[in-house]
Amino acid sequence: xxxxxxxxxxxxxxxxxxxxxxxxxxxxxxxxxxxxxxxxxxxxxxxxxxxxxxxxxxxxxxxxxxxxxxxxxxxxxxxxxxxxxxxxxxxxxxxxxxxxxxxxxxxxxxxxxxxxxxxxxxxxxxxxxxxxxxxxxxxxxxxxxxxxxxxxxxxxxxxxxxxxxxxxxxxxxxxxxxxxxxxxxxxxxxxxxxxxxxxxxxxxxxxxxxxxxxxxxxxxxxxxxxxxxxxxxxxxxxxxxxxxxxxxxxxxxxxxxxxxxxxxxxxxxxxxxxxxxxxxxxxxxxxxxxxxxxxxxxxxxxxxxxxxxxxxxxxxxxxxxxxxxxxxxxxxxxxxxxxxxxxxxxxxxxxxx
Numbered sequence: 001x002x003x004x005x006x007x008x009x010x011x012x013x014x015x016x017x018x019x020x021x022x023x024x025x026x027x028x029x030x031x032x033x034x035x036x037x038x039x040x041x042x043x044x045x046x047x048x049x050x051x052x053x054x055x056x057x058x059x060x061x062x063x064x065x066x067x068x069x070x071x072x073x074x075x076x077x078x079x080x081x082x083x084x085x086x087x088x089x090x091x092x093x094x095x096x097x098x099x100x101x102x103x104x105x106x107x108x109x110x111x112x113x114x115x116x117x118x119x120x121x122x123x124x125x126x127x128x129x130x131x132x133x134x135x136x137x138x139x140x141x142x143x144x145x146x147x148x149x150x151x152x153x154x155x156x157x158x159x160x161x162x163x164x165x166x167x168x169x170x171x172x173x174x175x176x177x178x179x180x181x182x183x184x185x186x187x188x189x190x191x192x193x194x195x196x197x198x199x200x201x202x203x204x205x206x207x208x209x210x211x212x213x214x215x216x217x218x219x220x221x222x223x224x225x226x227x228x229x230x231x232x233x234x235x236x237x238x239x240x241x242x243x244x245x246x247x248x249x250x251x252x253x254x255x256x257x258x259x260x261x262x263x264x265x266x267x268x269x270x271x272x273x274x275x276x277x278x279x280x281x282x283x284x285x286x287x288x289x290x291x292x293x294x295x296x297x298x299x300x301x302x303x304x305x306x307x308x309x310x311x312x313x314x315x316x317x318x319x320x321x322x323x324x325x326x327x328x329x330x331x332x333x334x335x336x337x338x339x340x341x342x343x344x345x346x347x348x349x350x351x352x353x
Contacts, residue, residue, distance in 0.1 A: 011060070011063070011266075011267060011275075012272055012275030012281060013266040013267070013269065013272055013273055013274050013275040014056060014059070014060065014263070014266060014267060014284075015275065015280075015281055015284035015285060016273075016274035016275045016277060016280040016281050016284050017052070017056065017263060017266060017274060017284065018053070018056065018283075018284035018285075018287040019274075019279075019280040019281065019282070019283035019284035019285075019287055020274065020280060020284075021049040021050075021052040021053055021056075021287070022049070022283060022284070022287040022290050022291055023283070024042075024043075024046045024048075024049035024052075025046050025047070025049035025050060025291060026046075026290075026294065026324070026327065027043045027046050028043060028044070028045070028046020028047050028049070029046070029294055029298070030319075030320055030323065030324075031043050031044065031046070033298075033302070033312045033313075033319065034312050034313055034316040034319060034320060035313050036313075036316050040242075040245065040246040042242055045242055045245060045252075045255060047194075047195045048194065048252060048255050048256060048259070050146050051194060051204070051208050051252075051256045051259065052256075052259045052263065053146070053287075053291075054146075054149075054150075054153075054204075054205050054208035054209050054212070055208050055209070055211060055212040055215070055256075055259060055260055055263055056212060056263060057150055057153065057209055057212060058153070058157075058208070058209040058210060058211065058212025058213040058214075058215070058216070059212035059213070059215050059216050059263065059264075059267060060212075061154075061157055061161070061212075061213070062161060062164065062212065062213040062215075062216030062217065063216050063267075065078070065157075065161055066165070066216075066220060067165060068158055068161040068162050068165060070158075070162060074158075075158045078154075078157070078158060079154065079155065080347070081347045081348075082151075082154040083151075083154075084342050084343060084346045084347040085343065085347070086128070086147055086150065086151060086154075086288075087128070088338050088339060088342040089288060089289050089292055089334055089338055089339050089342075090125070090128065090141070090144055090147050090292065091126070092334055092338045093141045093144070093292045093293065093295070093296060093334070094122070094125055094126065094140060094141050094144070096296050097140055097141055097295065097296050097299070098122070098140075100296065100299070100300070101117050104303075117139070117140070118139055121135060121136075121137075121139040121140055122139075122140055125139075125140050125141060125144050125148075128144075128147060128148045128151045129148060130144060130145055130148050130198065131144075131145040131146060131147070131148030131149040131152070131197075131198065131201040131202070131205075132148060132149075132152060132201075132202060133198070133199060133200075133201075133202065135198040136198065137198060138197070138198070140295075141292065141295045141296070142197075142295055143291055143292060143294060143295055144292065145197045145198050145201055146197075146201070146205075146291075147292070148201075149201045149202055149204075149205040150205075152202060152205070153205060153206065153209040157213075160210060160213055161213060164213050164214055164216075164217045165217070167214075167217060168221070169218075169221050169222075169224075172214050172217050172218050172221065173218070175210075175214045176211060176214045176215070176218070179207040179208070179210055179211040179214065180207075180211070180253070180257050180260075182207040183207050183208070183253040183256055183257070184250055184253040184254075186200075186203055186204065186207070186253070187249050187250050187251075187252045187253035188248070188249060188250040188253070190249060191249070192249070193245065193249035193250075193251070193252035193253075194249075194252035194253060194256065195252070208256065208260075211260055212260075212263075215260065215263070215264050215267070216267075218264070219264065219267055219268050223264075223268060227265050227268055227269055230261055230264065230265045230268075231261075231262065231265040233261055234258050234259075234260075234261030234262035234264075234265060235258070235262065236258070237254060237255075237257055237258035237261060238254075238255055238258025238259060238261075238262065239258070240254055240258070241253070241254030241255030241256070241257070241258055242255055283328075285335070286331050286332060286334075286335040286339075288339070289330075289331040289332075289334040289335045289338075289339055290327060290328065290331035292331075292334070293327045293330040293331040293334060294327055296330065297323060297326045297327045297330060298323070301319065301322075301323055301326075305319065
């Protein structure tokens with residue numbers, strides 16, 4: 001029996017991977033200001049860290065719910081716990097941005113783009129609908145588009161989990177191949193590759209989320225190849241995808257497939273790899289508020305540096321280190337004062353991480 005076969009097992013490697021993915025996404029966003037790495041680099045592909053989160057979401061939920069109940073009461077309880085997992089942090093960051101905007105307006109400072117503070121967009125984010133194709137751009141807490149798509153996945157998870165729980169090995173393999181092909185087609189036909197946010201986000205999300213659910217089923221049925229081979233292939237495919245992206249947008253899908261294989265290896269392994277690193281475990285535990293805290297801090301930093309006529313590309317570390325420290329601090333405060341109390345008092349002890 002592997003750790004993955006135990007529903008309540010703590011998969012520390014996956015928590016640490018969340019920390020790594022959060023760092024990758026942060027480095028990508030920071031690079032948009034600092035331009036210290038080319039678009040073809042590993043950092044320039046950091047938007048694919050979100051795709052890793054999508055795979056992990058399906059995998060971990062399917063791990064916690066290997067035999068999903070088919071009653072409406074069970075569905076309601078599941079949806080409530082997932083809402084409590086997402087909503088308090090999302091609303092806290094959105095209200096923080098709204099408060100900052102009000103303070104700025106009283107001080108005579110208005111946003112460069114008035115559309116970024118649009119009331120319609122605020123409502124979409126408040127209802128977690130901004131990633132469903134209704135939004136028109138990067139407004140308010142712009143990373144929340146991915147949280148909106150996660151919510152769509154959670155709404156459909158009970159149905160998807162029931163379907164996958166009835167699949168045998170060949171059906172799981174066929175489904176996994178189909179999800180990979182879907183990602184390759186989407187990535188090849190899309191001008192930005194898989195870097196789809198407000199428009200096309202659901203097309204990006206569901207093959208990866210469903211792929212994570214299928215991966216969980218495959219791990220329970222047993223892998224048809226040794227873990228070392230799966231890990232080696234995953235690392236090779238991921239590296240190939242990063243290299244291919246300089247020539248074709250299909251490289252994004254190849255990179256994501258590599259992530260899928262690596263995540264599966266870490267989930268199935270008996271020995272901890274990244275889970276031995278306390279810093280990554282800590283960051284992984286607060287990866288959601290860390291991801292959501294970027295936009296409020298970035299807005300303040302951008303306006304302050306613009307006011308002082310400073311160029312972040314000339315002083316990259318003077319911008320990067322305080323920025324990282326502030327995002328980390330805000331995420332820690334949010335986890336301690338918002339996320340964890342909400343989970344404890346609203347969702348009870350049965351938390352789906």
